[in-house]
Amino acid sequence: MARLIAFLCASLVFSTPAVAGAWLREKGASFTSLAxxxxxxPGKDIRFKSSLYGEWGMRPNLTLGLDAEEHQDLYGHAVVFARLPVAEFSNGGRLAAELxxxxxxxETRAWAMYKATLSWGxxxxxxxxxxxxxxxxALEYRSHDALIRKLDLTVGLSSHxxxxxxxxxxxxxxxxxxxxWSARPSAMFRSDSGPNTWIIGVERNxxxxxPGLRFALWREF
Incomplete structure (x- = not known):
């Protein structure tokens, strides 16, 4: 695992990504991810984690989205969000904010959840x-719990x-x-025809x- 992560980092010695925390979708454009x-x-049943993520460009400066995750009916979440541009620094990248x-x-008990995110890309x-x-x-507040502080990093290639x-x-x-913490090194397989990208990788947390085996499908339309 350590060698694979090191190889991926070394190979990145940045095109707009499909999963775009700091980028906004064009008006009318959409993206979905199923994973x-x-x-x-050892000695236990196989456990599954599933997720659904979607984005839609409502306006040039407003992207709406859904982020949901479920751990085999034991626990999970669903959040709707709005993303707005904050600043663009030319060669220094860009900032966007989400609420x-x-x-x-x-299990059967549910609580409210609020999230604020600042993204750089x-x-x-x-x-x-x-x-x-x-x-x-991100700062994530769950009404029955303490404030959660999150930091996520993503790096990838998007060549042809x-x-x-x-x-x-x-x-x-x-x-x-x-x-x-969790780390997910993966390989993205681009479809020759159509807007689909298949993701196969592993997750260690x-x-x-x-480690677990991860499959995902990205689709832009």
């Missing part, structure tokens, strides 16, 4: 083609090759609790003893 991750623990509201649950040209890097810093690398790292922290 499933399976974890297998979201929704709910999260643990930058495109680049590298030896192996064009790509992007993004950082998302059939296969491109992608690395996603997510962290979250609540004071007095251990830091949670602080809650699982073994």
């Amino acid at each position: 499933l991750t399976a974890f297998s623990e 979201g509201v929704g709910a999260h649950h643990r 930058k495109g680049f040209q590298a030896r192996y083609g064009s790509g992007w890097m993004a950082a998302d810093a 090759r059939r296969v491109n690398p992608l690395l996603q790292i997510e962290t979250s922290y609540v004071p007095g609790r251990p830091l949670y 602080a809650a699982q003893d073994r």
Whole structure:
């Protein structure tokens, strides 16, 4: 795992990404992502985590979206959000802000959830083609719990090759609790015809003893 992460980082020595935290969708353009991750623990059943993510360009300076995740009916969340541009720094990248509201649950109990995110993104040209890097810093308040601080990093290539690398790292922290983290090195397979991109990778996180296998489908329309 460490060698694979190191290789992906080294190969990025930034084109607009499909998952675009700091970028807004063009008016009328949409993007969806469906993902499933399976974890297998010794002596336990296989556990699944699924997610649905979508964006729609309502106006040139306003993107609306949905972010939902479910852990086999045990816990999960769903948040609707609005993204607005904040600043553009030419060669220094760009900033965007998101405000979201929704709910999260643990088994049959549910609570309100609010989220504010500041995203930075930058495109680049590298030896192996064009790509992007993004950082998302968020404050997430769940009405029955403490304020959660999150920092996510994404780096990937978006050249015209059939296969491109992608690395996603997510962290979250609540004071007095251990830091949670996950790392997802993946390969993106671009369809020859149509707007689909298939993602195959692995996920290693602080809650699982073994890495999980991840499949995702991105679609732009």
